[in-house]
Amino acid sequence: MPSRxxxxxxxxxSAAASPTFLSAQQTPVSPVPTPRDWSGQQPLQxxxxxxxxxxxxxxxxxxxxxxxxxLYTGTLWxxxxxxxGVGRYLVWSDIPNNVQMRWTEEDSRVTVFRNPxxxxxxxxxxxxxxxxxxxHGNRRVVRYEYDGTVTVIADKFQGKRLNSPNxxxxxxxxxxxxxxxxxxITGNYEGFKADKEIKxxxxxxxxxxxxxxxxxxxxxxxxGICFSPDYKKLYxxxxxxxxxxxxxxxxxxxVRNGKRFIQLDIPGTGAPSxxxxxxxxxxxxxxxxxxxxxxxxxxxxxxxGMIRLPETCANISFGGTKRNRLFMAASQSLYVVYVQTxxxxxx
Numbered sequence: 001m002p003s004r005x006x007x008x009x010x011x012x013x014s015a016a017a018s019p020t021f022l023s024a025q026q027t028p029v030s031p032v033p034t035p036r037d038w039s040g041q042q043p044l045q046x047x048x049x050x051x052x053x054x055x056x057x058x059x060x061x062x063x064x065x066x067x068x069x070x071l072y073t074g075t076l077w078x079x080x081x082x083x084x085g086v087g088r089y090l091v092w093s094d095i096p097n098n099v100q101m102r103w104t105e106e107d108s109r110v111t112v113f114r115n116p117x118x119x120x121x122x123x124x125x126x127x128x129x130x131x132x133x134x135x136h137g138n139r140r141v142v143r144y145e146y147d148g149t150v151t152v153i154a155d156k157f158q159g160k161r162l163n164s165p166n167x168x169x170x171x172x173x174x175x176x177x178x179x180x181x182x183x184x185i186t187g188n189y190e191g192f193k194a195d196k197e198i199k200x201x202x203x204x205x206x207x208x209x210x211x212x213x214x215x216x217x218x219x220x221x222x223x224g225i226c227f228s229p230d231y232k233k234l235y236x237x238x239x240x241x242x243x244x245x246x247x248x249x250x251x252x253x254x255v256r257n258g259k260r261f262i263q264l265d266i267p268g269t270g271a272p273s274x275x276x277x278x279x280x281x282x283x284x285x286x287x288x289x290x291x292x293x294x295x296x297x298x299x300x301x302x303x304x305g306m307i308r309l310p311e312t313c314a315n316i317s318f319g320g321t322k323r324n325r326l327f328m329a330a331s332q333s334l335y336v337v338y339v340q341t342x343x344x345x346x347x
Contacts, residue, residue, distance in 0.1 A: 318343025
């Protein structure tokens with residue numbers, strides 16, 4: 001008798017011949033998620049219909065007998081999920097409510113983690129396990145030390161206040177890289193309305209000297225940021241006028257050869273889309289929070305898959321004990337799904 005997994009694999013293979021699993025260039029794919037009871041009270045037929053292969057290469061990343069789950073709802077605008085492997089918890093920001101939330105893996109409990117949070121947006125953990133956060137409200141990047149004290153990593157450049165630090169990553173050399181668009185100072189919803197004092201840019205802070213260098217200021221909406229798995233490339237999502245993801249070669253602590261990596265649209269419609277948060281898996285694929293949920297792009301800039309969600313997904317993070325769970329911070333909710341890959345980096 002065939003096993004359940006072999007049955008599901010065969011079912012997925014058969015489904016690959018249906019329009020849903022054909023390339024978007026051959027047959028349009030609907031961006032609308034399948035109607036379902038997101039409380040989890042009603043069973044869902046496997047494979048999850050909202051995990052969609054736009055290219056056959058994406059099928060290897062689909063777990064055929066797992067659903068997308070909503071872990072929590074009740075936020076106003078969810079951002080910045082980051083996984084803590086030691087504590088086995090995920091922290092994420094609810095910017096307008098000025099709090100950070102925490103989901104604990106062992107019991108799926110959600111609690112307020114930090115209140116107030118400085119209207120934090122992006123979060124990550126460094127290689128020593130300390131949390132780093134981008135604060136819209138205080139227009140700064142901070143690190144929370146083991147004893148609970150707060151270290152200000154960056155709040156000014158050349159004597160001028162930052163705009164509203166947005167997303168953040170840490171290099172193995174200890175360098176802290178972050179983006180600084182103006183979104184937190186455009187009104188009083190995700191921070192405090194204020195005038196710009198400085199051009200939008202991407203920065204790096206040296207771990208030893210604390211020197212802060214401007215990496216690039218060619219975008220007016222630098223948002224999500226991540227490294228390639230080998231740390232040889234830097235990716236930045238531009239949610240400003242460019243509405244694209246850009247890539248550079250890393251040259252020590254600087255970048256060169258900047259170019260467009262991909263400009264996204266909504267699969268099946270051609271309508272414009274853009275990426276917010278971005279993270280790479282160990283194979284070099286980029287997973288991007290972009291309508292209609294999450295879009296997946298190869299290292300060559302080819303879109304191969306998507307995860308449809310009922311809400312706009314801002315940021316994503318790989319986590320879980322095996323780092324094979326994709327957490328998705330989407331508007332009012334937090335979602336998660338198992339995938340057949342792992343995150344390239346720690347948070």
